[in-house]
Amino acid sequence: MKLATLKDSTRDGRLVVVSKDLTRCSEVGHIARTLQAALDDWAYVGPRLERVAEGVETGAQPTIRFHEHDAASPLPRAFASSLGGYFSAPRDPLNISSGEAQVEARAVVILDDFLTDADASSNGPQVALVMLAATVSANGGDTAFSPVAVTRDELENLSLHLTINGNPVSDSSKSGAGSSIDDIAIPAPNRSLGAGSIVITGLDGVQTTVRAGDTFRLESNDRTGHSIFGAIERKTASAG
Known part of the structure; x- marks a missing residue:
C-alpha cells in the first residue's frame, strides 16, 4: 500500500491512497482525514486503507490524478x-x-x-x-x-x-x-x-x-x- 498527503489549507493536509505506479490516488477522508489519524488507530484503519488500495488497482475505487508536486511530506x-x-x-x-x-x-x-x-x-x-x-x-x-x-x-x-x-x-x-x-x-x-x-x-x-x-x-x-x-x-x- 502507498499513502501520501496532499497539501491543503491545514497543517496536516489530507490523506490519500496512491496507485502502485504513482499516477492515481483515492481520497479517504471518510476513513481517516490525515496520516496521523490513521496511525493513531492503525489496527482498524490500516486494513480499511488496504481495501481501498486494492480497489485503486482493480478500478473499483474512484480516483483522481496524483501529482507529486501536490504532495506534502507524508507526515508534515x-x-x-x-x-x-x-x-x-x-x-x-x-x-x-x-x-x-x-x-x-x-x-x-x-x-x-x-x-x-x-x-x-x-x-x-x-x-x-x-x-x-x-x-x-x-x-x-x-x-x-x-x-x-x-x-x-x-x-x-x-x-x-x-x-x-x-x-x-x-x-x-x-x-x-x-x-x-x-x-x-x-x-x-x-x-x-x-x-x-x-x-x-x-x-x-x-x-x-x-x-x-x-x-x-x-x-x-x-x-x-x-x-x-x-x-x-x-x-x-x-x-x-
Whole structure:
C-alpha cells in the first residue's frame, strides 16, 4: 500500500491512497482525514486503507490524478522524531544561508503502536510505513520526505539514487549494494515511541554537498526501474 498527503489549507493536509505506479490516488477522508489519524488507530484503519488500495488497482475505487508536486511530506509534522518536528514538502525550494550545505539521504520508518500477539515479545511499537528522507544542514536542518510512504510489502530491496544537477552521487542498486527489506527494523524497542514517531533505520545513508543553484533529487526504484516512493527534488538558492 502507498499513502501520501496532499497539501491543503491545514497543517496536516489530507490523506490519500496512491496507485502502485504513482499516477492515481483515492481520497479517504471518510476513513481517516490525515496520516496521523490513521496511525493513531492503525489496527482498524490500516486494513480499511488496504481495501481501498486494492480497489485503486482493480478500478473499483474512484480516483483522481496524483501529482507529486501536490504532495506534502507524508507526515508534515511528527510528535516524535530525531529529524525535527515540522517537515518541508518533497518539491519545496530550499534557501541556503551559507555558500554550501550537506545533504544526508536515508530511509526512515513511521511507527504505529499496535501490538499483535506475535509482536508482543518485541516490547515496543511496530513499523507501519517506510519512506525516504533528505536532510539539509541549512538553517538549523531542513528535512523533506518522499511524496509517498509505503508498507513493507511494497519493497523487495531498498537502494538510494541521489543525483545533483542530474549527475549521480549514489546508485546502490547498480553497485549491488541495495539493502534487503529484512534489514529495516526499529533500532531499539522503546515504549516512549508511539504512533506517528519517525525513526532513522540502520540502513546505510548517503551524504554529499550542495551549493546554491544546485538541484538534488533522491528516489528509489524497484527491479523494473519504476519509482517506489516518488522523488524528493529540491532546487537550492542563496538565502542572501
